[in-house]
Amino acid sequence: MKCPFCGDSNTQVTDTRENDDGDVVRRRRRCVRCDKRFTTYERIDLKMPHIVKRNGNRSEYERGKLLASMKLALRKRPVTTEALETAVDRIEARLLAVGETEIPSAQVGDLVMRELRKLDKVAYIRFASVYRNFADVDDFFNLVREVQPQSRPRQQESGPHSSSPSRLPDQSEHDLFDG
Numbered sequence: 466m467k468c469p470f471c472g473d474s475n476t477q478v479t480d481t482r483e484n485d486d487g488d489v490v491r492r493r494r495r496c497v498r499c500d501k502r503f504t505t506y507e508r509i510d511l512k513m514p515h516i517v518k519r520n521g522n523r524s525e526y527e528r529g530k531l532l533a534s535m536k537l538a539l540r541k542r543p544v545t546t547e548a549l550e551t552a553v554d555r556i557e558a559r560l561l562a563v564g565e566t567e568i569p570s571a572q573v574g575d576l577v578m579r580e581l582r583k584l585d586k587v588a589y590i591r592f593a594s595v596y597r598n599f600a601d602v603d604d605f606f607n608l609v610r611e612v613q614p615q616s617r618p619r620q621q622e623s624g625p626h627s628s629s630p631s632r633l634p635d636q637s638e639h640d641l642f643d644g
């Protein structure tokens with residue numbers, strides 16, 4: 466590490482400490498030649514892949530966007546913010562694990578659906594019904610049947626039907642990265 470004051474490459478580390486999360490290392494350095502002090506920071510360089518939309522356009526991955534669409538699906542459902550954040554962490558870990566610089570938005574959508582399904586069945590149906598752009602009504606009913614508890618077949622009145630996907634406030638917000 467070159468000294469920013471005199472350009473000499475002979476610097477000494479006088480102090481090293483991590484931040485509380487352990488993901489940033491801060492080093493105090495001293496230039497052997499001019500004796501000036503400076504600080505360097507070391508971070509892990511992990512980059513989220515770009516999202517390739519259905520129309521072929523690419524966009525930056527945005528955690529906020531992902532959170533917003535999942536929050537919309539989870540509206541008034543008994544799921545804590547912490548559980549949601551953890552789910553998004555898992556999605557991001559999977560996206561990073563793919564190890565590609567680009568990833569189709571549909572793949573992100575599938576990861577979201579997988580997490581929502583674990584978090585809350587109603588939110589899962591809400592999201593899936595919009596996200597998948599159901600080809601016909603049968604697809605929707607198949608999905609409802611799929612997630613309904615087997616032991617309670619008579620859920621027609623109070624089940625997920627009461628949260629019809631057609632009554633979502635703004636479907637465009639559900640389009641993930643398909644802006």
Ligand SMILES: [Zn+2]
Nearest residue numbers: 468471496499
């Ligand atoms: Zn120097």
